[in-house]
Amino acid sequence: MAVTYQGRCHCGAITVEHTSDIPPAEAEVRECQCSFCRLHGARAVSDPAGQVRFTEQTPGTLNRYSFGLKTADFVLCRNCGTYMGCILTDGEAAYGIVNIRTLNDKALFTSQPIAADYDSEDQSGRIARRKSKWTPAVVIAGLASLLD
Template sequence: MTEKVNAQCHCGAVKFTVELADGFNTIRRCNCSFCRMRGAVVVSAPLSGIHITHGKEKLAEYRFNTRTAAHYFCSVCGIYTFHQRRSNPDQYGVNVACIENVSPFDFSEVTVADGVHHPSDGGGGVAGILRYTPTKPA
């Protein structure tokens, strides 16, 4: 069963819906050079699972290195929204912070994928676990 959620960039210029095939069970980060700087926690969705409902013309695209993964962000506020994955081009990685009522800090542990040694280059696997422990109750 798929779960459909609403999402948007920070300023609201780009709005979209996401169909998550496995809920938030695919939550992860990556340690590649781009993801280290971006710092986003992502969840997977099939390519057919994202529907831009507002502001498609405001999406900008960035590709680097092999130019396989297409990273999309809002050209107004600069927030990364989603990307077509290099390790699985049939999926998007979606920034959980863009999903309505979801925060990266909702997850006490997030698996960090080894993007430095990318699976498409014969490496991959898990690089570590990112943990969040709040110091004060929410």
């Protein structure tokens, strides 16, 4: 049965919901070895059959950051700097991962983290991997952003 795991940034301006029917103790936990994720001590999970939803509780606080091949956006809170997860957008579709450090129930994700090094991927390979392994994603912007 699908369970929704709630999380938030440090200041609460952005919330995240990761919905999955994979028991958290069996979810693959990945420690991406890129310079950004290592800096943040990030641990990611995803579920292609689930959903991840980032919601801007305070308008204008969801900051997207990209670097390197610029194939995805890292989601950060503009207020407190918390790294929430990452999103790949492809037309109408979006795929994401959640940084489980932000989840209230992070302690339930007990799998030994896998050190994941994606340096050898080219751009198309990276996008293909994310589409097959990442979670269908939704971003809900605050009211102010919608009026921009």
